[in-house]
Amino acid sequence: MNRRIKRIDELAQDIPPPRDLWQGISAAIEADKAAAAAPAQKQSGRRSFWMPAAGLAASVLLVALGVYIGQIIGNKRGPLDRGVAQTVPAPRNENTPELRHAKYTNQREELLREVNAKLATMPPADRAKVAASLETLSKSIKDIEAALGHDPANALLQELLVSSSQEEMRALIAVRDSGREEI
């Protein structure tokens, strides 16, 4: 009765899960939101605990590629986009997704340091407003990553993750560079 599967395309294309998976995913997202609102030390490592490793890895590499593409786009825009957008693309032999991700992470951390310094010079009301927006961006990326961790192949989530990550970089650069020419 049970036929032996010899090729991957012999696998059934549509096997319904025994239950509605969304309830579990939704609960996990809500749990992640709650964890994000908790003190930092409590949430450290939590996301990687429940997020499937494959989904996380896919997300990370996807962002690396997306940001890399964003940098190339930024380079074509000219002098209005400075900073990270002007970084030189890596030589071909250093162009692996892992290295791109490492570069992205380093650039983002450097940008965050510069942005924090810039925020410190802003009037309190503006500082709070801008910081809240940057936090919104960061949180939106975490929300997308959380959903993508459970559904790594979801094209919509992949697209939103890439564009949100690029948008975060653009916003950080905009804040970092704000007022430079005028002061």
Place this chain on the structure above:
Amino acid sequence: MRESGIRFVTVLGALGVPLVALAGGGSVDRTVAATPNGEVEISNVSGTVDVRGWDKPEVRVTGELGADVERVDVDSSGGRTIIKVILPHGSHNDSDADLTIQVPKMSSVEVGAVSADVSSRGVLGTQRLKTVSGEISADIAGDDSEVRSVSGDLTVRGSGKPLTLRASSVSGSLDLTNAAGSLDVVTVSGDARVTMGDAKDVRARTTSGDLEVHAKMTPDGRVDAEAVSGDLTLQLASPGALSLEIESFSGDITGCLAGSVERVSKYGPGVRLNVRNVEAGPRVRAKTLSGDIEICNK
């Protein structure tokens, strides 16, 4: 008397000699000769910048200066006029400079400000207006224009003629009316409302703000809208049937064109609306994570 004054500033401008309004407060009133379609660059940290296009081949700078303003440099040469408010190093309590700057109406204008509010009227050339926390209110008629702020609100009025315009704010809101042509709009947390005539290519993105686009699409027009948690409202009149590629991960899709919304998966979240019509016809693409999407062509 007035004629000799104009001759004087014209000569100075032609020689490239910067005209300086000495300060420690007070007022400024300077005029320099300028090319009718030249470039005007203005920088001011705080106060206001009010740019107005006029028919004269001159740039005139008038205004009031705070006590801590050192001077205002006005330099015109080679088709470029540079107006710069100079502050001394150190802290300032009264560094506002409230400037009105009249420029030849065909000029390209670039304004950089920190907390200064910026307004512009009657300029027909390209405009690049940037502030950190100031608000921008501008009439934009020149192609390849850009308006952006970090935390300030943006109010932009197009001329109704097609042009390419980029408008972005991190935490400010955006209100754009009477635009046409190609538009790139980005906000992070601010709401954005766009009203435009012939929409050729519209790209709009927000993270958590709500985004509204009211447009009349051209026969080959494209609208591409994206939000994460913000809601999208798309009211798009079109000369032909719209092709739609609309999807939300956990939001809803509603509106008069939402008749054939389907679930992405039988067992997971997500809804989508895919309608394919004429390949070269008007197309709408909209995506959200959790925001709702309303789409209608009425």
